[in-house]
Amino acid sequence: MTRLSVPVQSSVLENLRAGDKVLVSGTLYSARDQAHSRLLKETELPFDFQGAAIYYVGPTPAKEGQIIGASGPTSSYRMDELAVPLMERGVKVMIGKGDRSESFRQAMVRHEAVYLLATGGAGALLASRIKERKLLLYEDLGPEAVYEMRVEDFPCFVAYDVHGGSIFKGGKQP
Amino acid sequence: MRTIAKEIIRKRVADTLVDINHRLGPSMISALEKAREEEKEGVAKAILDDLVENQSIAAEGVFPLCQDTGTVVVFAEIGNSLHLPFSLEETIDEAVRDAYNEGRLRKSMVGHPFNRENTKDNTPAILHTRIMPGDKLRLKIAVKGAGSENMSRVGILKPTDGQDGVVKCVVDTVNDAGGRPCPPIIVGVGLGGNLEKSALMAKEALFRDLEDESPDADIARLEKRLLDEINALDIGPMGVGGKKTCLAVKVNTFPMHMASLPVAVNIQCHAARHKEVVL
Numbered sequence: 029m030t031r032l033s034v035p036v037q038s039s040v041l042e043n044l045r046a047g048d049k050v051l052v053s054g055t056l057y058s059a060r061d062q063a064h065s066r067l068l069k070e071t072e073l074p075f076d077f078q079g080a081a082i083y084y085v086g087p088t089p090a091k092e093g094q095i096i097g098a099s100g101p102t103s104s105y106r107m108d109e110l111a112v113p114l115m116e117r118g119v120k121v122m123i124g125k126g127d128r129s130e131s132f133r134q135a136m137v138r139h140e141a142v143y144l145l146a147t148g149g150a151g152a153l154l155a156s157r158i159k160e161r162k163l164l165l166y167e168d169l170g171p172e173a174v175y176e177m178r179v180e181d182f183p184c185f186v187a188y189d190v191h192g193g194s195i196f197k198g199g200k201q202p
Numbered sequence: 203m204r205t206i207a208k209e210i211i212r213k214r215v216a217d218t219l220v221d222i223n224h225r226l227g228p229s230m231i232s233a234l235e236k237a238r239e240e241e242k243e244g245v246a247k248a249i250l251d252d253l254v255e256n257q258s259i260a261a262e263g264v265f266p267l268c269q270d271t272g273t274v275v276v277f278a279e280i281g282n283s284l285h286l287p288f289s290l291e292e293t294i295d296e297a298v299r300d301a302y303n304e305g306r307l308r309k310s311m312v313g314h315p316f317n318r319e320n321t322k323d324n325t326p327a328i329l330h331t332r333i334m335p336g337d338k339l340r341l342k343i344a345v346k347g348a349g350s351e352n353m354s355r356v357g358i359l360k361p362t363d364g365q366d367g368v369v370k371c372v373v374d375t376v377n378d379a380g381g382r383p384c385p386p387i388i389v390g391v392g393l394g395g396n397l398e399k400s401a402l403m404a405k406e407a408l409f410r411d412l413e414d415e416s417p418d419a420d421i422a423r424l425e426k427r428l429l430d431e432i433n434a435l436d437i438g439p440m441g442v443g444g445k446k447t448c449l450a451v452k453v454n455t456f457p458m459h460m461a462s463l464p465v466a467v468n469i470q471c472h473a474a475r476h477k478e479v480v481l
Contacts, residue, residue, distance in 0.1 A: 047244070047245055047442075049248060062318075085269065086269060086270075087308070088265075088266050088269050088306060088308040089306045089307075089308065090306070091264060091306045094264065094265075097265060097269065097306060098260070098265045098266040098267065098268055098269040098271075099269055100269050102269075102270070102349070103349050103382050105382065125349075125382070125384070125440060126380065126381050126382035126440075126441060127382065145442070147252040147253065147440060148349065148381075148384040148440055149256070149267065149384045149473045150252045150253060150255075150268075151260070151265060151266060151270075152256050152260035152264075152265035152266065153256040155265045156259060170309070170320060171308050185245050185248070185249075185442070195245060195442050196380065196381055196442060197436045197437065197438060197443030198377070198380070198435040198436035198437040198438070198441075198443065199376075199377055199378070199379065199380025199381060199435065200378045200380055201380070202382070
């Protein structure tokens, strides 16, 4: 079991290997399809991409007294092309579910970034590890808006590491 | 002639939608627990641990099981001596509105294929009706996530493709999906009928109890063969490899044209959320 603080320094990522369990603590930014498209058009942002971690999530609304609703990952392959320019701007960690394209994986290795797998459908478990959240951008996107989230011991597995290793086995790559 | 008050239907459907978004059925919980025992080590086991823990946190009623609280799908069997002097479709949509607003569930429905504007209350539900003998209203209610629905498929085979062709179509569909539909999955297959009948049967097959098998011995053997071949793909929980890619395969059949062999494959993620209500 490894602990990973986000935002990260690239040097830390070298030690991670596909299949490792990691507990992530620090700041995650939520972004899915629509938010990616918009972020790429922005010239100035209220947060820094350097070493940043992006979480592909569209939560259910928070109930009375809660920080957030169910918060499991969405399928990452939909963000494959849009994620590359974000890595060019400094994003180092992406969290989602499912295998991704070969071209994404090559770009990720080139940018020394990692892709982490959070357990898909474990929305209740993952929500319990989110301690604060703040709306940053695109409120009109509803569950797809960009939030800054503080997480503690957010459980993930290293899906793709910086050395080209992958956690995924059978099944076709998208 | 018997009738049921509109408000009773609305309340029961709304309550059921909130309930199934938080609590898996008993056979699904035991299937996950059994899968965890059979998957002895590594990431596959750790993921199944997460899923068993997840359903017990969700059952407390605070967090839904999954953030994708789905499209509402209802199969309604309406007794022919039951009089409903109102629109069942509207009543179910009102129930969806109540459940998704008051139950704080995610609204995932968009109104148009291209402008993608959210309908803001998760309506409309997708309702299938059938008139049956009797005076009861039987509602089979599901919430279906997009991750697994996106990996589903209809193939229309040649009759001479036979059982091997059907097996190839189903197994290829699951293999192409890989870890993306959130395995361990359940696979509903509609075999026969025509284009739309096969798809309806595939969806309805997902409501069958995990333990039951087809009353047709040949089809029961096909279900078993499909389960074994899918679990040999080494996709495993969330695609990380392992024995447990699929918990059950359910095949429903219908007669078909002599020139056709339709096969619809509907994939269901491990958050298999459905329940039957009889009024």
